[in-house]
Amino acid sequence: MKYDYKKVEAKWQKIWDEEKTFHAEIDHSKPKFYGLVEFPYPSAAGLHVGHPRSYTAMDTICRKKRLEGYNVLYPMGWDAFGLPTENFAMKNHIHPEIVTKNNVARFKSQLKSLGLSFDWDREINTTDPKYYKWTQWIFLQLYKHGLAYKKETNVNYCTGCKVVLANEEVVNGVCERCGSPVVHKVKSQWMLKITEYANKLIDGLEGLDYIERVATQQKNWIGRSYGAEVNFGTTTGDTLTVYTTRCDTLFGATYMVVSPEHKLVDEWIAQGKLKNVAEVQAYREAAARKSDFERTELNKEKTGVQLDGVMGINPVNEQEIPIFISDYVLATYGTGAIMAVPAHDTRDWEFAKKFGLPIIEVVQGKDPSNLEKEAFTDVATGTLVNSGFITGLSVKDAQAKMIAWLEESGKGCAKVNYKLRDWVFSRQRYWGEPIPMVYCEKCGWQPLPEDQLPLVLPDITDFEPGENGESPLARHTDWVNTTCPCCGGPAKRETDTMPQWAGSSWYFLRYMDPHNDKELASKEALEYWSPVDWYNGGMEHTTLHLLYSRFWHKFLYDIGVVTTPEPYAKRTSHGMILGLNPHSFVNLPENEQKALVEEYGSEEAAKKHLVEKYGEMADHPVVKMSKSLGNVVNPDDVVDEYGADTMRLYEMFIGDFEKAAPWNTSSIKGCKRFLDRIWALGDKIVDGEGYRPQLVALFHRTIKKVGEDIESLKANTAIAQLMTLVNALYDNGGATRDELRTLLILMNPLAPHITEEMWEQAGFEGQIAHTQWPVYEEAKCVESTVEIAVLVNGKVRARFNVDANIEAADAIAQAKAQEAVAAAIAGKTIAKEIYVPGKLVNLAVKG
């Protein structure tokens, strides 16, 4: 009988739903396992084939863990606030709440059609006031602990859309959507002091099971560097403090640079100390006007203006050196001022060359004359020269001695700096959590009392941002006008909302206790389920979502709300699912390829033509799926044509889980065939108990390999092993009931519907979901006889079968007795004999 996947899959999905098969409750008698995948943003486009890669992998792990006796929490929800929904709402004149509701319904039915074992009783939605009440509550705690503050900052303002954009919406200095130039505007914004946690966020990575590229990317993003602050004097009697990681080169400082925004420049202008005020002001204005695009331009020529009238004084030798302003020094890092050592810093070297400044060598490399060509920056090999009391030391020793001297003399101190900036937390948008703050002329900013949470979004219909990029909420004065929680006088609500990252920064906590209206989650639930045992998600979330949520969690830990210092014990990441580029030469149908080659003379010319026609991307046969290329694969279509189990299997079989992989429609057929072959085994039951002797080792090996591979995100090789097993069963005329039983359990985490159906039809007890994972015996994994390859000088000359437990000497003797081997070694001296148990004999011969 043919396998009717539509009927069978619908049947089991209904059973799982009705019986709440995957509902999790606290149960202290079992070990717990909390598996987490990133909850999706429910976009209007619906599910993408990329989503199920992560979901299926974790589903497979969770299903296997349940069979192994774990109490598994595998939840799902919706990260539903955000710009695309709001834009869709504006364009189509539908309230974002309705848009969200529709999109969520679509996503949910799509996910259910894949048979993912989520506990739907714990479903959450970040736009639900019952949920965002606690997002707002966490913000208030941050505020009360001095970690939320309001500050004038530069924001990105799109001149076309007349709205403020988030950093992520600015691509190459222009608006992601309309392509208009983005300029900077100063706006007062809520900020979160993530920098206060910079150290903890780096050090906390120690001892966590994060894949390395995630950990290093986070470290680089936080960008901790160890150095020193050095106080330079000036001829005006001021102190100009610089930050440097190379205090060993202090004797080589030949000038100083301050950022255009540096405060001392304002003071010197005000005090009339500068002789070239006009020139300096012009440079500062030009720098301020520069767009992001100009700032990020590669190979930019260094520019700058000397501050005429002031000189810096080097504390180590009292030498007077000039001071410049230049935009290659950033106002936001370190002290916004540097000492320049052109001999040993590439940027300083370029600047010095351009402005004709002296270059003094203080760290000697192999070839001092090379300093005319480039700076010498190698820290590992240099020795200090021309450097007073540190001459002759290695760089490392010189730094230690210099810091000691600076601290002793009060001219500086050791200092740690970070690249990480505070988190801009305001968005001038409607579809986000309202920031629960009130402004009173008399009392200043006041937090909303906690008993007034949630502060619900007003029901409005005009979502267009105001002129000057003000939040649409600002127009709704009946909502904006309120009373001051402090003095009771008239006050105004904050009209900015939170960024999309807010709701996702703590959602994994809510899953533990999703319906609690007293606290974000009960202590009992937090203690039982924390931490998340395994969190899988995209690499694109490494530096924002993952870091933000670790920050919030660490804060909640510090104030005693949560019970573990880190939210996620383990973090892995999947590669993207890509599509074939229909414009790439190699993906064209053969006849079109031929036609093009004929038309343009050669394959090269044809490819060149395609690049001219479609842009550089035509050179890449595999690209991101996109609507414009028409290579988007809809999971619904795949489920409809092949079934959910085939879809799941293909998602797992497609390739190395951590790497990007192209979706290949014809490869899906292989997975479908495999399931059909398993289905047909149901009619090929042979007599016999347990595993037949010739299959014992294969079964034990398969149980071992499938278990291990699923657990290490190598389901592709687990499936390959299961295919091998099924092929072997066919070679042996079918399966015994016990063999079928084991096969079905092993396949169940990967293909749950077909296996439950076969289980039921074969008359096995209950459901696979309630049975146990099979055990293997290491001793039974090996065959009793093995094939030994005989190599002579690394070349295979013969093979023979022997008992697996053969002694080395016997194996070597038998190897030499092989006809082809005897011929190959005849008349030669054997220099060495190696026996690798159960595998090979290698004879090294001479002469």
Add this chain to the structure above:
RNA sequence: GCCGCUGUGGCGGAACAGGCAGACGCAAGGGACUUAAAAUCCCUCGGUGGCAACACCGUACCGGUUCGAUCCCGGUCAGCGGCACCA
């Protein structure tokens, strides 16, 4: 520029921890069944030479260590990702 990763058949990819390279699957070619197609089943499938047994070459490239290297070491080239004037 800095940091990280990757290079294996026509394709996706295997190969424990230095031990027979190419598991498993796709595509392709040949055959069986069929009025025919689909489906299914069988065979071939890294390259070169040979009717064949077989021989030689082969894991981006050059070199090293080793009885033995896709794997370890040194160098070169190519591709991908992240950060990007962070002092």
